[in-house]
Amino acid sequence: MPIKIPDSLPATAVLESENIFVMTEFRAMHQDIRPLNVLILNLMPTKIVTETQLLRKLSNTPLQVKVEFLQTASYTPQHVDSNHMETFYTTFDQVKDRWFDGMIITGAPLDNVAYEDVDYWEELCTIMEWSKEHVHCTMHVCWGAYAGLYYHYGIQKCDLDKKLSGVYENQVKKASSPLFRGFDDVFFAPHSRAMGVSEEDVLAVPQLELIASSEEAGVTIVKSRDSSHFFVTCHLEYDRNTLALEYERDVQRGLNPEVPVNYFPDDDPSKTPVVNWRSAGQLMFSNWLNYYVYQTTPYDLKGTVL
Template sequence: MPIKIPDSLPATAVLESENIFVMTEYRAMHQDIRPLNVLILNLMPTKVITENQLLRKLSNTPLQIKVEFLQTASYTPQHVDTQHMESFYTTFEQVKDRWFDGLIITGAPLAFVPYEKVHYWKELCTIMDWAKTHVHSTMHICWGALAGLYYHFGIPTVEYPEKLSGVYPNTVLKQSSPLFRGFDDVFLAPHSREVGILKKDVDKVPELELIADSEQGGPTILKTTDSKNFFVLCHLEYDANTLALEYQRDSEKGLHPHIPYNYYPDDDPTKKPIVRWRSAGQLLFSNWLNYYVYQTTPYDIGNK
């Protein structure tokens, strides 16, 4: 998929070096087609890494996509280059009167913070409420998914006895779902979280469909019956070394983390991890864009 991003965004050079088709702003302006407008609310402290991960996944179908990045105004990231944020990110106030084909809400390292205590919780709720009328389909990832399930449906978050970290098998529960076209019946995906949700709480919400789960991690992927919202609790956007970096970080903090499950060959952290989720990740994002965004969004999205 040709993705349209600012020419000077750091991800541009990274993606081009990986032979990913990145369309220049000039070329995109001279194509007589309407690109899909996708907004990414990036809540991760590692902004650039997350940008690269998501842009890789949005780059593998024939559709043209214009990607914009959104930041919170009520909380300023502490470990991000200010110039980068000013150059490539916008605020909700600047986009609230526009319409978007897709919205992605990322995760955030806030597992043990009560939602109402999150610095930008009110703003996030405002954005999720706005998306009901201004976004065709929204994908929530990990903490973003947990926050979305709590906000929209009141589903509580439960704490695990120990952190779920590794590459786990996940079972497709609804094989007829277009989201899983091309998927195997069981697919591997990275999980990295200390909290999750319970199936019994999902079953109480008739507007929700549980479409994939994991024996170890519980509900993995859910959607609303109207396909307006998707909730993905695994990390199919992760790079090969993301779990390794998290393991090293937690080890250096003296947290004594378990070696990520099913990740290193022979459970040996000195060996290079084997990526076994890349194709599933490409399919997840491509299928969401194609079947739930492109195929059903109106051409003039501002006049729905």
């Protein structure tokens, strides 16, 4: 089945060029099936790139998925055309009385900013509190994962001595988890951050399970025991060139960044990176949609306390 998104969304042409089945709203309305309603709170400055990356991962599934994009009202994005935001994004006031099967809260380049100093922190807390009753299952990614662990469970972040950037080996800690259906025992994933959380702090919270970690990169994936929240610190949605573009950006800013680990062949930025995380990323998002959203969400969401 296809993913259902607005016809004129920039990601549509990209996905169709990759032979991904994108359904028009007209055709979707004439199918006798309820799509999964997924809300994406996109906090990344690269809105269109992030939209395309996430939609690509959510599309390769037999489920019909209707995706909507959410922006914060308390902060105006600086790196995307306002017409794009007005056309394709909604605000919390417009969705607060609705219910969703799934939600994704993305990362944001806020590693060195205290949570309470983030311009939209109060609004984000309101949205995360709302999600407890209005979203069946929420996936928090990178900075969104750390913000979620802090808000829901009081787990403090720790600043790293230097930015963690590269493709790292991660170990599956709970092979029986449906999230890892089809995974190898070890999987590779891009990490790009200057913060982390202590494994001991995660394990000290009875409501949480550490289900994947990395010897080099630390905590990778955490879930709540009731499966209503997933916290993913890596970027399995990243494209081949995402880390390269981040590296080039930091070079141009004069930050003298280290070459991303295990990414460029021979650690040579002039060489094309080899992707070794694509299948794990596809499996993770598909398994999340299937086992933690579709299989357990109520058919009639309206007015249902999840």
